[in-house]
Amino acid sequence: MSVPSAADPAVSLALTDGEPLWVWALTLAGLAAIFAVDLWAGRRPREVTMREAGRGVAIYVGLAALFAGGLFVLGGPEKGTAFVAGYVTEYSLSVDNLFVFLLIMSAFAVPKAFQHRVLLVGIVIALVMRGGFILAGAAVIERFSWVFYLFGAFLVITAVKVCLETSDDEEEFRENAVLRLVRRVVPVTDTYRGSALTVVEYGKRWITPMLMVMIAIGLTDLLFALDSIPAIFGLTKDPYIVFTANAFALLGLRQLYFLLGGLLSRLVYLQYGLGVVLAFIGAKLVLEALHTNSLPFVNGGEPVDVPLIGIELSLGVIIGVLAVTTVASLVRTRARQEDRALEEID
Template sequence: MLDISTLTWTVTVGLILVLLAVDLILAAARPHRVGFGEATAWSVFYVLVAVAFGVWFALRYGGDFGTEYFAGYIVEKSLSVDNLFVFVIIMTTFAVPEEHQHKVLTFGIVLALAMRAVFIALGATLLALFSFMFLLFGLLLIYTAVQLFRHRDEDPDVDDNVMVRAARRFLPITPDYVGGRLTTRVEGRRMVTPLFIVLLAIGSIDLLFALDSIPAVFGVTQEPYIVFAANAFALLGLRALFFLVKGLLDRLVYLSAGLALILAFIGVKLILHWAHVDLSESVPEISTPLSLIVIGGVLAVVTVASLLKTRRDPTATAHAGSLRAHPPKAAASEREDGAR
């Protein structure tokens, strides 16, 4: 069991807040189109920060905990790439101007971190009190994996988001982005801008991803500090990674299937751990080094296979995957007209 001092927690959270503050300041003070060079530099910087933290952590607390951190980081990083798919869909659906995409992404990362902090605390408490939570988390991940694999060739329907539908129904919305403001006053009437709706969509998507990613990383380690650090450092690079790989995302045609396999593998790992603890010590467990090898191997295979597929078939396009089927737009519109 890790013994993390209050000082270490404080310094870690402080470092993350400083890095977030830099992102927020850049987004607010200098709205601009983020180029490939800038995105590359920031992506490399965040990866190096995460790796440097992992090296320090392994030297300070031992190789086993260091392995757990890197395994958790890779899991969260791979899930964050799928998160990027959805961000791209949201940006495209609402035609967010490029100079405001930086702000939207930074908000999404801040909100994702906040939600994950809450779920980490809740998850750690539940796992400490009730060992059968490992079984529930495992079944949740396997269910998510099955749904994601079934609908791997689909994309989430942003217009079907309950928060977005409610906002469009009850709030007055301006036709344009009004310089990146969230609200504005038009002829004496307070109105929200499309950017406000975009942030609602991002926030609700972040909630869904937190519900999946936290059980997944708890399948690699049960240490709340490692779970938090792996999530934080994986998410910090999300903003730069978005601009770096936005064009590449369309080529990762097998990523959703790969993520489904990873989630199913971690789900089985959690169930075996529960059975080992609650049923019989003779039930085998999956070690963290083996988890790291399997996760890294799956990601490598799906990446190479995706690039080969799109090279042979340039028309092949990747999809974020969905946890449920969405009806065609025309059918949905007909149902809404019939309901009226």
């Protein structure tokens, strides 16, 4: 059996109208290989340095860029642009996750030498759960286009909530119902047992805090996906683009965690930028819902003639908003540091 060539017009058509099974299989195999190599490279407990983290971020961003280039060639500008917009959005929203990841690591007192493995396994768990969420969302959207009204309203409400949050809203991490259930069903050791996830002691199987923190990170990321998945569906309805954008964003998230570290506190305006992005995508979703309206109580069940926001404009707005808020955050933080230095001199 011959493998389809990238130059084959049938391949380009398949990538344009819908990804065949072999494309999904190759993509999943490639992602699995990346995770396997990463897991093998981090098999020995050690603390990740800033240089290693920076190199890792560059590698994963480079892989995402190569994948985007492949989509531009095989699927055309629309697919490539949709992936870039989705990737930038997911990666930016994931930065907000890092604040909570820091809280989880502190709450479970994870040794720095083990944080690399904890994040990797936690992200694998998150990606598997996100995959199911994406498939379910795609099926709902395909059958009920009016769900975009709900997604749009949800994103706008979330945007307002994000902008109104203060730094005191996430002072500590509290275990959710799933983690409490695990503790009731299976005994958990009080301390770590190296990198072991489970141990046999006193004649019975125990799980360690290492496994608990991995579950916590995976579940926490799924909660964040309740915002990010509707957001990327607002940019593209293609499940393949939605999944791969999420996958590449999660791949680079772990290295970004070690690279940013304490620098996260300097992004003082990030939440406002993310809020604007969510509100913009929410408005885009509502416009698309109106354009394909079928609800009988809206315009008599007929589509509404409203302007639509293209993916190119969406990408420009997302990058522009994030760039402005990042620069403004760094300028503001530097000004505060200079003011404090002057106060100490006085």
